[in-house]
Amino acid sequence: MFMAVALLYGVLDRKRSPLSPALRSLVTVRVSQINWCRFCVDVNSATLAKRTGSMEKVLALADWRHSDLYDDVEAAALEYAEAMTCSDRQVTDELVARLSKHFDDDALVELTGLIAFQNMSSKFNSALDVPAQGFCQLPPPGQ
Incomplete structure (x- = not known):
């Protein structure tokens, strides 16, 4: 199972992706935050x-809507990630229209696949309580 998941991740995080590496990482962190996956x-x-x-x-990602650090492309991708991840939200026609201003069909399919993959991965790791490994030293909440 690990090999299949690793192979799928490799397809989504390849150099020839229509999504920038930073955008891919931004989306995966946000989905991971929502799903409470510490790892x-x-x-x-x-x-x-x-x-x-x-x-x-x-550091600003959990409250990205109130930050000027994220451009329009990033904001649209983050809103889409939240709409796909949060069960109390939906992907609306209005959101898809905003996304289509920034992403062609191939990029939107890839973004959708990345968000779906990260949901699977983070929900799996969260359910098994896989702990953080110290790759990124984040300050404690509230600091």
Whole structure:
């Protein structure tokens, strides 16, 4: 099972992806936060910090709607990730219209696959209570 999951992740995180590496990491961290996966937040935050060159976006991500750190493309992708992940939300025609301003069909399919994959991965790891491994040293909540 691990090999199949690793293979799928490799397809989604390849160099020729229509999504930028930083955007892919941003989305995976947000989905991991929503699903309370300590391991996924840890490892994906470390990757996001490396890909963006700082911890700024990592630290502001839980409250991204109130931050000016995220551009329109990132905001649309994050809203889509939340709509796909949170069971009390839906992907609306309005949201898809906003997404289509930034993503062609191939990129939107890839974004959808990435969000779905991260939901599976983070829910799996969260259910098994896989702990953070210290890849990304985040300050305690409230600091």
